[in-house]
Amino acid sequence: MSKMDNLRAMREARYAEAQKRAAAAPVKPAVKVPVAPPAAAKKAKVEPKVEPAADELCGHRNMSGRTCTREQGHAAKSHRYS
Ligand SMILES: [Zn+2]
Structure with a gap:
């Protein structure tokens, strides 16, 4: 029985980890956003077309x-x- 509890605990820990990662994921694009506009502006300046x-x-x-x-x-x- 304790073995089953162990397995369940591990599964729950893994699930919690996945939840944590999913919650943290939206932060990454938000950090990337400020980087994008300067690159786009730079490209527009160089773009002759x-x-x-x-x-x-x-x-x-x-x-x-x-x-x-x-x-x-x-x-x-x-x-x-x-
Ligand atoms: Zn001219």
Whole structure:
């Protein structure tokens, strides 16, 4: 009988451990969240494909009267007319 009690105690301990882990789990993503936004902002800065707002364009005009569609103060040497 004591053997059964032992087994039950072990099972209950394991269950309690699992419960504790499950309760602690939601904390991990919350800690990770502050790390994500800076990385996303960094990526957006580097990402050249992001279409800038109309009022943030370079606005440089080429000989045929087209306007540069790159962002204002773009790092690229050439203007883009598309
Ligand atoms: Zn330009």
